Amino acid sequence: MKAKNKNQHQGQEILEGSRAIALTVNNIGPEVVSAYPITPQTHIVEDLAKFKANGQANFEYVRAESEFAAASIVLGASAAGARVYSATSSQGLLLMAEVLYNISGMRLPIVMTCANRAISSPINIWNDHSDAMAVAGSGWLQFFAENHQEAVYQHLLAYKVAEKMNLPALVNVDGFILTHSYEPVAIPNKSLIKKYLPARKLEAGTFLDTNNPVTMGGFFSPNDYLDTRKDICQDFDTSLAIIKKEYLNLKKIFKFKNNGNGLVEYSGAKKPKIILICMGSLAGTIKETLKKYADVGLLKITTFRPFPAEEIKKAIDHCVNIAVIEKAINPGSGGPLYLETKAAIFGHEKINIQNYIAGLGGHDISEKMIAKIIKEMRGRTTNKIKFVN
Amino acid sequence: MEQIRIHGRGGQGVVTAAELIAIAAFKSGKYAQAFPNFGVERSGAPIQSYARIADEQIITREQVHNPNILIIQDASLLENSDILKGTDKNTLFIINAPDNYQAPIKLPSKKVFCSPATEIALKIFGKNIVNTVILGSFAKHSGLITLESLKYAVAEKFADKGKTIIKKNIQAIEVAFND
Numbered sequence: 001m002k003a004k005n006k007n008q009h010q011g012q013e014i015l016e017g018s019r020a021i022a023l024t025v026n027n028i029g030p031e032v033v034s035a036y037p038i039t040p041q042t043h044i045v046e047d048l049a050k051f052k053a054n055g056q057a058n059f060e061y062v063r064a065e066s067e068f069a070a071a072s073i074v075l076g077a078s079a080a081g082a083r084v085y086s087a088t089s090s091q092g093l094l095l096m097a098e099v100l101y102n103i104s105g106m107r108l109p110i111v112m113t114c115a116n117r118a119i120s121s122p123i124n125i126w127n128d129h130s131d132a133m134a135v136a137g138s139g140w141l142q143f144f145a146e147n148h149q150e151a152v153y154q155h156l157l158a159y160k161v162a163e164k165m166n167l168p169a170l171v172n173v174d175g176f177i178l179t180h181s182y183e184p185v186a187i188p189n190k191s192l193i194k195k196y197l198p199a200r201k202l203e204a205g206t207f208l209d210t211n212n213p214v215t216m217g218g219f220f221s222p223n224d225y226l227d228t229r230k231d232i233c234q235d236f237d238t239s240l241a242i243i244k245k246e247y248l249n250l251k252k253i254f255k256f257k258n259n260g261n262g263l264v265e266y267s268g269a270k271k272p273k274i275i276l277i278c279m280g281s282l283a284g285t286i287k288e289t290l291k292k293y294a295d296v297g298l299l300k301i302t303t304f305r306p307f308p309a310e311e312i313k314k315a316i317d318h319c320v321n322i323a324v325i326e327k328a329i330n331p332g333s334g335g336p337l338y339l340e341t342k343a344a345i346f347g348h349e350k351i352n353i354q355n356y357i358a359g360l361g362g363h364d365i366s367e368k369m370i371a372k373i374i375k376e377m378r379g380r381t382t383n384k385i386k387f388v389n
Numbered sequence: 390m391e392q393i394r395i396h397g398r399g400g401q402g403v404v405t406a407a408e409l410i411a412i413a414a415f416k417s418g419k420y421a422q423a424f425p426n427f428g429v430e431r432s433g434a435p436i437q438s439y440a441r442i443a444d445e446q447i448i449t450r451e452q453v454h455n456p457n458i459l460i461i462q463d464a465s466l467l468e469n470s471d472i473l474k475g476t477d478k479n480t481l482f483i484i485n486a487p488d489n490y491q492a493p494i495k496l497p498s499k500k501v502f503c504s505p506a507t508e509i510a511l512k513i514f515g516k517n518i519v520n521t522v523i524l525g526s527f528a529k530h531s532g533l534i535t536l537e538s539l540k541y542a543v544a545e546k547f548a549d550k551g552k553t554i555i556k557k558n559i560q561a562i563e564v565a566f567n568d
Contacts, residue, residue, distance in 0.1 A: 014411060014412050014415035014416075014421060016408075125427075147448070174450075176424065176425065176427075177424065177450050180404075180424060180425055181422060181423060181424035181450075182407075182408050182411045182412065182421070182422065182423040182424070183411075183420075183421070183422045183423075183447065184415060184420060184421070184446075281450050282450070284448035284449055284450050285448075285449050285450045285451050287448050288448050288449035289449075364451060364452045365450075365451065366451040366452070366454060367449060367451055
């Protein structure tokens with residue numbers, strides 16, 4: 001066997017996705033970590049607990065009796081000025097839902113990993129995006145990672161943008177597919193991370209401080225409440241440009257290249273007849289499939305919140321055949337990514353946009369399925385939601 | 390790209406075996422990927438895991454449908470022909486079974502190697518833990534990973550388990566490799 005050593009030369013190790021995330025979070029240096037174990041998030045928080053037990057971590061690991069408690073603990077710590085971290089999945093994220101809205105309303109820059117998993121019932125521990133989509137309106141930034149390396153970088157980006165905008169961020173990684181897989185990945189070291197992400201800067205009046213007392217999450221009358229929502233919405237709009245800028249900065253400091261701008265990443269044909277749109281690890285399978293096609297492109301959505309409508313419009317350009325392939329569905333409506341993409345390109349009259357629901361509850365999405373979708377897109381499509389199995 | 394599918398039962402270390410292959414291949418300078426496919430999470434239930442080895446970065450995430458190599462940790466799984474899905478005359482089979490083993494169903498390929506992994510495991514561990522042992526046979530017959538890189542992978546993966554366990558696993562792998 002001919003040995004090539006180029007992967008080791010790039011500072012890569014072969015790690016489980018959960019381990020890669022845990023190592024990165026530890027290097028980012030949160031002051032408080034709290035989480036409640038749930039499959040498939042478990043390995044991330046087990047690793048963090050191990051680092052703490054072995055004296056390799058500086059954070060306080062606060063054990064919680066539920067996800068609701070874990071989210072509340074990091075809320076309190078973040079409100080007191082700490083950089084914090086948590087992670088969850090599926091039912092755990094839903095149990096946190098009430099606290100998630102409190103966190104964004106209090107403008108706390110909490111970063112959490114969601115190891116994406118289907119929601120009961122029926123009970124299913126495997127991957128889809130139902131959990132993240134259920135909290136899409138909770139006022140959290142949302143990123144979706146394709147592979148271990150992107151997950152690592154998105155955690156850095158998430159902290160950077162969260163702390164700059166005083167908004168919480170959810171980094172989505174596909175359960176099992178990314179959390180339980182081994183592949184080569186480079187873990188950024190502490191000193192380089194510090195350069196990109198210095199300690200959280202605390203502005204007076206934004207955190208609990210006995211020298212400068214404030215009330216957080218207090219009672220707001222109808223007029224004032226609407227203003228807080230308007231503020232959050234404006235800051236989400238502003239964060240589109242911030243994400244792009246900070247992603248560019250990330251690429252410079254950590255010296256990596258790709259077609260992405262932090263919001264979306266286009267790959268494939270220069271003048272595509274068909275564009276497929278997806279989020280997360282599915283992008284890898286699609287990219288592999290597209291090696292055999294000269295006229296098909298992939299638009300990977302890396303930031304779901306804020307939704308990069310303008311970027312999508314620009315990327316789609318003159319292509320009129322769009323297939324949105326996604327791992328979530330709103331019964332009685334459609335796939336959330338499809339609905340938002342459709343809204344983004346509203347007015348583009350000739351466009352034909354088709355919704356494919358795939359991979360629910362961990363159903364394998366094969367290259368053959370992608371090829372079948374492309375074949376279908378060449379013919380007449382029905383505009384009805386299609387379930388792929 | 391080489392695609393490996395491992396079949397075994399819950400509790401037999403099926404997932405760990407795929408991870409060890411990936412770590413060993415990476416150590417040899419290759420790109421590698423490993424991931425599990427759990428069924429129900431209970432001891433004894435059939436489980437699969439996958440590994441891929443290539444010279445270029447591996448980006449696909451689909452399950453391994455057409456394995457070049459099929460590793461069967463528990464020969465009783467061959468009573469159901471589903472396990473052969475996607476295999477053909479070129480698939481390399483490595484089965485935990487004695488030399489004179491006759492499969493209860495017809496295998497599509499003549500490249501079938503038996504690894505007396507249970508026998509070796511009982512001798513060395515006193516328990517029927519075959520996941521590392523059978524990898525000794527995998528290294529020998531596939532040529533995809535070296536014995537050295539496999540030993541490295543075991544030492545790294547089992548670092549938390551202590552020196553004795555690492556030593557015994559390496560010894561078992563060597564016996565299988567030299568069988």
